[in-house]
Amino acid sequence: MNPLNQYAWAITALTLIAGFLLLHSGWADYGSAFFVLFPCMVGFSIGTHDKRTRGMMSLLFGGLIFFGFLLAGALEGLVCVAMALPIFLIMMLIGYGFRRWLIPDSRQPKKPTDHLLVSLLPLLVLLLTNPIEQALLPEPEIVEIETSVLLPYPADLVFDQVKAMDKLDAEKPWGIWLGLPSPYRCILAADTVGAQRHCLFKNGEIIAEITRYEKGEVLEMDVVDYTLTSREWFQFQDATYTFERVDGQTKITRTSSYKSTLHPRAYWQPLEGWGIQQEHDFVLASLRKNLGEISGQE
Incomplete structure (x- = not known):
């Protein structure tokens, strides 16, 4: 078994924390690339590492660790966390479901390096799509x-x-x-x-x-x-x-x-x-x- 499969919950939490750091360092913005596409790709990544039912539990557990980290470190308030939690969990489960049920298992990566690339995919997608989204968004409405x-x-x-x-x-x-x-x-x-x-x-x-x-x-x-x-x-x-x-x-x-x-x-x-x-x-x-x-x- 690939060692990444055993620690899918940790990969989930660490990837979400890395995305949060990109957000607060100015490499990402508070848009759909971060709140929709990024967590969806996290779910896709975990679905690639672990195609069994425990992959879904890894997403839930890893997501809760991430939001607990934000609260424990006073990085976000309780209300902000409560508001963001549903959309993150839903989009992660959608991404997981897409990988688990719609893409054939025969296309699952075989090499450890391939699994590592899939683990980095959510962050790469966030960095690539965020500037495109920001360039296309209209001015905020009052x-x-x-x-x-x-x-x-x-x-x-x-x-x-x-x-x-x-x-x-x-x-x-x-x-x-x-x-x-x-x-x-x-x-x-x-x-x-x-x-x-x-x-x-x-x-x-x-x-x-x-x-x-x-x-x-x-x-x-x-x-x-x-x-x-x-x-x-x-x-x-x-x-x-x-x-x-x-x-x-x-x-x-x-x-x-x-x-x-x-x-x-x-x-x-x-x-x-x-x-x-x-x-x-x-x-x-x-x-x-x-x-x-x-x-x-x-």
Whole structure:
């Protein structure tokens, strides 16, 4: 038996780690070449080394070792790992299935050197296809996420409480408990267009510049700096709060727009929208809590 067959789980983990290092050294990008083709070729490679059922277990075990390595080394957060794990495992199993069931066993490599070349194939394919994909991709589109809540307070009061928030400490949605970034304070430099608003997070901040300031009507901001993790592939564009008077109450709507270079978009965009929605829910829940405290309703 070829010794590579006995350690297919280790080959899986080491190949994925090598791909991750290529990603973070700038040799690969956050595109379909990395999230789709690369893990698919890892599965193909393992299917070549071991055509028995244990090859599938090697993929699963090796994949879990890789993601455990990312978490243990604090190289990625729990939410990022949880989001990427399904697509990696699915594509590895697809690649394994293609090799196992669609290519005749008679074409299996015989020499140890051939097996070694197959082991390197996923990394070679990633390095070759990544620049082609990046050259063909269009500019990232702007995506908007909108959330509204109805609050039993005057619009002017709601506006004053949201423009600068000394604390954001409402009950956290489960996505934030898992590690999604959440602000703990927002500071406004001045009540005027052109002033900066700093939202502070545990591991960074979002700095926005006020572009429209109409008390009780609209607060509009352009994001001018973003120091949180994930800025390599994610960029906030602007944020807007609008205030609508409804039967003595105020309907506040938070809109965030962003660009992302993650691909495939059909997989990542719903997850991005969910993450931003979690942050919206937390901010608006904190606003409701703060309003309740100053009005004596809590």
